[in-house]
Amino acid sequence: MNFQKKLRGVRLAHRKYTAHSSPCVMPPPSLVTIPMSMHIGALAKPIVKPGDTVTVGQMIAEAGGFVSAAVFASVSGKVKKLDTMTDSAGRVLPTVVIESDGQMTPTEELSPREVNTPAELSDAARDAGLVGLGGAGFPTAVKLAAPAEKVSYVVINGAECEPYITSDTRTMVEAAELLAEGAELLSRIYGADVIFGVEKNKPEAIGALQSALAENPRASVKVLPSLYPQGGEKVLVYNCIGAIIGEGKLPLDVGAIVLNCTTLAKLMEFLKTGMPLVAKTVTVDGSAVKEPKNVICPIGTPIGEVIEFCGGFSKEPRKVLYGGPMMGVTVPDLSYPILKNTNAIVALAEDAVLPEPTECIRCGKCADACPLMLTPYAIASAVKHKDADALSELSVGLCMECGCCSYICPARRPLVQQNRLGKSIVKNAAAKGGK
Numbered sequence: 001m002n003f004q005k006k007l008r009g010v011r012l013a014h015r016k017y018t019a020h021s022s023p024c025v026m027p028p029p030s031l032v033t034i035p036m037s038m039h040i041g042a043l044a045k046p047i048v049k050p051g052d053t054v055t056v057g058q059m060i061a062e063a064g065g066f067v068s069a070a071v072f073a074s075v076s077g078k079v080k081k082l083d084t085m086t087d088s089a090g091r092v093l094p095t096v097v098i099e100s101d102g103q104m105t106p107t108e109e110l111s112p113r114e115v116n117t118p119a120e121l122s123d124a125a126r127d128a129g130l131v132g133l134g135g136a137g138f139p140t141a142v143k144l145a146a147p148a149e150k151v152s153y154v155v156i157n158g159a160e161c162e163p164y165i166t167s168d169t170r171t172m173v174e175a176a177e178l179l180a181e182g183a184e185l186l187s188r189i190y191g192a193d194v195i196f197g198v199e200k201n202k203p204e205a206i207g208a209l210q211s212a213l214a215e216n217p218r219a220s221v222k223v224l225p226s227l228y229p230q231g232g233e234k235v236l237v238y239n240c241i242g243a244i245i246g247e248g249k250l251p252l253d254v255g256a257i258v259l260n261c262t263t264l265a266k267l268m269e270f271l272k273t274g275m276p277l278v279a280k281t282v283t284v285d286g287s288a289v290k291e292p293k294n295v296i297c298p299i300g301t302p303i304g305e306v307i308e309f310c311g312g313f314s315k316e317p318r319k320v321l322y323g324g325p326m327m328g329v330t331v332p333d334l335s336y337p338i339l340k341n342t343n344a345i346v347a348l349a350e351d352a353v354l355p356e357p358t359e360c361i362r363c364g365k366c367a368d369a370c371p372l373m374l375t376p377y378a379i380a381s382a383v384k385h386k387d388a389d390a391l392s393e394l395s396v397g398l399c400m401e402c403g404c405c406s407y408i409c410p411a412r413r414p415l416v417q418q419n420r421l422g423k424s425i426v427k428n429a430a431a432k433g434g435k
């Protein structure tokens with residue numbers, strides 16, 4: 001596949017209203033609900049029981065396999081119950097519910113750590129319960145276990161291309177020195193060049209990183225166009241190192257590890273303090289939010305309480321999303337918790353809703369916008385005919401569900417949903433022994 005001969009993607013209104021909002025710490029909630037899956041891979045296994053006393057940073061669930069992640073208490077208090085919840089994708093997940101004592105007492109067993117090899121760095125990420133904090137929640141330890149000789153570049157994702165979201169921006173501004181230390185560590189451990197990919201609409205973050213990295217010849221900032229989706233892994237790698245990641249391939253296949261900038265900051269915090277991943281900076285914004293801001297809250301905090309901390313709703317929300325309007329997932333109700341990979345809660349009022357779809361007019365705009373040069377209108381037609389062979393030929397598996405095609409479509413066709421369906425048709429056909 002030969003993509004990106006010209007810049008593709010869509011220009012969006014950035015709506016980065018909170019770009020200068022320094023994150024503020026919200027008071028501990030009275031209750032946190034912590035799911036045993038906030039990552040790709042096997043469920044974590046609870047190691048606490050109702051009535052147990054826990055402290056902040058204490059492990060409450062161990063990783064359930066190589067591709068999995070441990071889970072830690074985000075408040076101090078008592079385990080109320082082991083329960084279940086149905087997540088946004090309809091999966092029933094075990095949870096640990098903790099009643100906070102309001103003290104936020106840290107666990108006593110925290111200590112800094114020194115790492116010198118990929119294996120040691122990977123172990124640290126595992127012990128910190130780290131997952132990709134910018135997106136799907138892939139366990140960081142698995143990425144970092146790559147042997148040094150296979151890694152030529154570490155690409156740090158600071159694109160943050162979705163409208164509204166500014167939590168990574170604040171990390172890059174406020175933790176630039178820590179990120180520079182992280183870059184030095186990564187260069188030393190992997191013998192790799194470290195490139196921070198940042199959209200040009202974040203001048204404060206670009207400036208902070210450039211001055212923090214000034215003394216390191218192996219680290220640099222790549223200023224990317226403000227064109228959604230610069231943060232998509234394939235797009236980012238192409239724009240930072242010029243390599244194309246093919247269908248079914250990983251960044252490591254082109255000699256790269258990709259880490260989100262907040263993931264790197266949390267990894268460095270863990271190395272310095274021993275505190276695992278227990279809290280997140282979350283952008284709370286959208287047309288229905290009274291006082292948009294960046295908030296630091298314990299993982300497991302009910303979303304409703306985070307919104308209340310931002311003054312509550314100014315208008316009736318039509319939709320509340322985990323993440324931004326392009327790739328965000330609907331929050332089923334406001335009792336749902338902040339997750340490890342939640343970087344934003346966006347609440348949209350009635351007026352933000354899209355009109356009903358009409359017939360495809362074959363204008364080709366969806367294909368022109370696709371950063372991976374797919375043909376969404378043709379994929380939709382193959383989905384209609386459940387044609388797995390055609391879908392494979394159309395490389396539907398490459399689709400990163402960025403939403404550019406749906407956004408640009410004048411007929412408001414639900415193209416991303418069609419692409420998702422297309423991927424499952426191909427998967428099911430493969431499982432039955434077809435293509």
Ligand code: SF4
Nearest residue numbers: 370399401402403405
């Ligand atoms: S959702 Fe998929 S098909 Fe649509 S623009 Fe993005 S990558 Fe292309």
Ligand code: SF4
Nearest residue numbers: 360361363364366409
């Ligand atoms: S943009 Fe919409 S109307 Fe135009 S070809 Fe694609 S699906 Fe059809």
